[in-house]
Amino acid sequence: MKALSKLKNEPGIWMVDVPMPEIGPDDVLVKVHKTGICGTDVHIYKWDEWAQQTVPWPMVTGHEYAGEIVELGQNVKDLKIGQRVSGEGHVVGHNSRASRAGKYHLDPDTKGIGVNLPGAFAEYVKIPAFNIVSLPDAVDDEIGAILDPLGNAVHTALAFDLVGEDVIITGAGPIGIMGAAVAKRAGARHVVITDLSDERLALAKQVAPEARAVNVGTENLRDAMKGLGMKEGFDVGLEMSGAPAALDQMLDHLVMGGKVALLGVPARPFVFDLSKVVFRMVTLKGIYGREMFETWHKMLGMLETGLDVRKVITHRMAAKDYAEAFKIAADGKSGKVVLDWGEAQ
Numbered sequence: 633m634k635a636l637s638k639l640k641n642e643p644g645i646w647m648v649d650v651p652m653p654e655i656g657p658d659d660v661l662v663k664v665h666k667t668g669i670c671g672t673d674v675h676i677y678k679w680d681e682w683a684q685q686t687v688p689w690p691m692v693t694g695h696e697y698a699g700e701i702v703e704l705g706q707n708v709k710d711l712k713i714g715q716r717v718s719g720e721g722h723v724v725g726h727n728s729r730a731s732r733a734g735k736y737h738l739d740p741d742t743k744g745i746g747v748n749l750p751g752a753f754a755e756y757v758k759i760p761a762f763n764i765v766s767l768p769d770a771v772d773d774e775i776g777a778i779l780d781p782l783g784n785a786v787h788t789a790l791a792f793d794l795v796g797e798d799v800i801i802t803g804a805g806p807i808g809i810m811g812a813a814v815a816k817r818a819g820a821r822h823v824v825i826t827d828l829s830d831e832r833l834a835l836a837k838q839v840a841p842e843a844r845a846v847n848v849g850t851e852n853l854r855d856a857m858k859g860l861g862m863k864e865g866f867d868v869g870l871e872m873s874g875a876p877a878a879l880d881q882m883l884d885h886l887v888m889g890g891k892v893a894l895l896g897v898p899a900r901p902f903v904f905d906l907s908k909v910v911f912r913m914v915t916l917k918g919i920y921g922r923e924m925f926e927t928w929h930k931m932l933g934m935l936e937t938g939l940d941v942r943k944v945i946t947h948r949m950a951a952k953d954y955a956e957a958f959k960i961a962a963d964g965k966s967g968k969v970v971l972d973w974g975e976a977q
């Protein structure tokens with residue numbers, strides 16, 4: 633089968649022929665229809681320090697996918713051939729204290745499909761049946777292919793009660809943008825999303841028109857807050873940029889006792905004024921992946937009842953055009969890039 637593999641110890645990714653995955657008794661084989669390119673895939677493509685230290689090669693990459701089940705392991709009883717599915721890309725162990733308590737997202741032995749396990753940028757991918765999530769009719773394959781990052785947005789946005797609250801989202805990447813749509817849907821009063829890129833903020837306005845998009849490189853955040861009639865500060869912050877300056881700015885614009893969910897991953901350790909957290913009695917919460925499977929349940933429920941994030945997909949391309957697709961995903965201006973595996977060759 634065709635697959636996009638990290639073949640060499642250098643930047644790039646290559647379409648190659650690899651053997652079909654062999655499934656175990658608790659796995660299913662998924663024929664991949666569509667995949668999304670994630671920031672993680674871009675790190676692997678660029679072969680930065682994190683990727684070099686984390687990803688064994690050769691490795692078929694990719695973890696955002698939708699497809700259909702074509703083979704069932706002998707122990708798999710509750711799934712069907714032909715079923716349209718997506719699934720959780722974090723493969724957890726079942727022996728840790730967290731897993732045995734049902735808190736799978738906190739399992740310390742988690743491995744990533746397309747990072748440490750063969751991935752979904754392929755015509756077929758092996759997935760543990762436990763990780764499979766069935767797609768309702770309301771969720772088509774291209775939305776199915778971006779449920780992983782939408783799940784990041786949902787997990788972050790629902791970390792704190794948003795009903796009637798004023799929310800700041802720093803970073804209008806695809807996840808921050810979807811986070812803005814989710815925050816409004818979850819009942820926030822004002823949602824302000826910040827970035828330094830006009831292209832990204834223009835996309836935010838399309839996907840989440842009820843949010844106020846602010847370019848913090850050219851506009852004053854306090855003025856934007858005044859314009860919305862806000863007096864004190866934001867009740868909740870969703871950090872989705874990984875930029876130290878964004879976190880600092882967020883903390884400066886929170887109410888006393890504000891709450892912050894941190895999804896963005898800083899590129900490197902940085903110096904940060906912890907006294908802003910202490911004296912303002914701020915709650916910080918780290919977010920990793922999605923809650924298994926509560927985030928999936930809530931996300932699908934919201935999609936079935938009108939949450940619309942489709943406009944965040946700015947590029948739909950054939951898998952064979954992967955080189956161009958990765959360039960677009962890496963330029964930091966686009967929304968989600970979705971590859972169609974019906975056209976892998």
Ligand SMILES: NC(=O)c1ccc[n+]([C@@H]2O[C@H](COP(=O)([O-])OP(=O)(O)OC[C@H]3O[C@@H](n4cnc5c(N)ncnc54)[C@H](O)[C@@H]3O)[C@@H](O)[C@H]2O)c1
Pocket residue numbers: 670671784802803804805806807808826827828829832848872873874875877878894895896897898919920921964
């Ligand atoms: N914790 C997790 O499980 C998890 C999962 C996926 C992604 N992530 C991280 O979440 C973040 C969002 O993902 P994405 O794919 O949307 O990322 P992205 O890199 O596409 O978007 C980040 C955005 O932040 C903007 N930005 C940079 N400096 C800023 C500043 N000072 N103020 C406001 N915005 C600023 C950038 O211009 C960019 O548009 C990334 O850091 C990513 O690594 C974390």
